[in-house]
Amino acid sequence: MHPLLDNVFWHAMVGPQAHCAVGSGSARRYAPGFSPIVGFADPERPDFDALAPHCGPGEHFYCAGWSGPAPAGWVIEAEATMHKMVWAGEAPAQDEAPDARPIGPEHLDQVLALADLTRPGPFGPRTIELGGYFGLFDGERLMAMAGERSFAGALREVSGVCTHPDFQGRGLAKRLMLKLIARQLARGETPFLHVVSDNTGALGLYQRMGFRTHREVVVRVIARI
Structure with missing residues (x-):
């Protein structure tokens, strides 16, 4: 019924809020100063290589829909579940x-x-x-x-x-x-x-x-x- 909702941050950052985001390929983040949220074209297989050039060491981000292990160069600091x-x-x-x-x-x-x-x-x-x-x-x-x-x-x-x-x-x-x-x-x-x-x-x-x-x-x- 609401297909965009499953990956809404990605669709926002490549759509109406593209001017508020930075990224390349299959990864985006809200630009520095906005809410620290990242989005991926495929949230179950996040492309951290595409995201990394747009993130500084020590920056913290919220990431939804992904439950795999942390890739090299990244650490998971907290985990919970949420209702959309x-x-x-x-x-x-x-x-x-x-x-x-x-x-x-x-x-x-x-x-x-x-x-x-x-x-x-x-x-x-x-x-x-x-x-x-x-x-x-x-x-x-x-x-x-x-x-x-x-x-x-x-x-x-x-x-x-x-x-x-x-x-x-x-x-x-x-x-x-x-x-x-x-x-x-x-x-x-x-x-x-x-x-x-x-x-x-x-x-x-x-x-x-x-x-x-x-x-x-x-x-x-x-x-x-």
């Missing part, structure tokens, strides 16, 4: 976060501090350039944010979802997600997201919201040595 989830619900009836503000460069220090504190997934100083990002603020203090990372075809990712611990339990992130979902559906896009399998609280929330698991895959953090 796709929207199957109805369109939100209204804007659930009309008070949200678009996030821009003037908010970058707060955005990076919140991402570092809450670890919503791979994030970089230029990640907010990949799509629309919105935040809810207490005065000028960023309470919660959510945005759009990769997209390919009609698929648009909801990502960077996080709330500062001082403001958790108020449903702020959910409101921001529903705002993004409504915008995506209005554009004729299909929302999707990734969630680590052991994050059962988030997994249950996304299911109740209207997301359904497309596939569960291996995700690794890898580094060039």
Whole structure:
């Protein structure tokens, strides 16, 4: 039903987000400063030789869908599984976060501090350039944010979802997600997201919201040595 979703980062980086990526042949990565994610034409047989010239020693990357041994010159630093989830619900009836503000460069220090504190997934100083990002603020203090990372075809990712611990339990992130979902559906896009399998609280929330698991895959953090 969503064939691009099985290898969505590759399709994003050779398609609509090619200008945000570097690579050659059968391997790509988001350019330095964006989210540290790599993609391969064949994720089950990743071409690390093609990727290596575009990665510096000590750089860390997220890589999905590959479960083989690390090739020479690379190390696997972490491994987990994650759910690729796709929207199957109805369109939100209204804007659930009309008070949200678009996030821009003037908010970058707060955005990076919140991402570092809450670890919503791979994030970089230029990640907010990949799509629309919105935040809810207490005065000028960023309470919660959510945005759009990769997209390919009609698929648009909801990502960077996080709330500062001082403001958790108020449903702020959910409101921001529903705002993004409504915008995506209005554009004729299909929302999707990734969630680590052991994050059962988030997994249950996304299911109740209207997301359904497309596939569960291996995700690794890898580094060039």
